[in-house]
Amino acid sequence: MARHELKTDSEVFQATRDEIKKFELRFDDRGFEVGDELLLKETFYTGEEMKLGKPLTYTGREILIFVNYILRGPCYGLKEGWVILS
Numbered sequence: 001m002a003r004h005e006l007k008t009d010s011e012v013f014q015a016t017r018d019e020i021k022k023f024e025l026r027f028d029d030r031g032f033e034v035g036d037e038l039l040l041k042e043t044f045y046t047g048e049e050m051k052l053g054k055p056l057t058y059t060g061r062e063i064l065i066f067v068n069y070i071l072r073g074p075c076y077g078l079k080e081g082w083v084i085l086s
Contacts, residue, residue: 003037004030007056013042017063024065024085028072032083036067 006026008016015021024038042061045054071084078084 001035001037002030002033003039004032005039005041007043007047008040009046010042010044010059011046013040013061013063016040016065017061022086026083026085028081028083032067032070032085034067034070038065038067038085039063040065 006024012021024040026032040063042059043050044057044059050056067085069086071078071086073082074080
């Protein structure tokens with residue numbers, strides 16, 4: 001079991017906080033496993049804005065969630081190397 005700190009855009013962070021969004025779509029560069037903890041850290045700027053030069057800045061809001069299921073690509077349109085975590 002591991003803890004992963006993950007950057008999260010405000011829109012999807014809020015949906016997770018409101019318990020509307022119950023999954024994470026991530027590139028599996030960390031070897032996610034069932035039982036892992038995900039510390040979602042809300043960013044001030046979106047990933048797209050950061051690609052264009054905005055700085056990585058956190059809002060200070062965080063959510064800790066636990067992985068109880070993993071769907072790994074390639075399957076159902078999910079590409080190799082990507083996972084859906086719930």
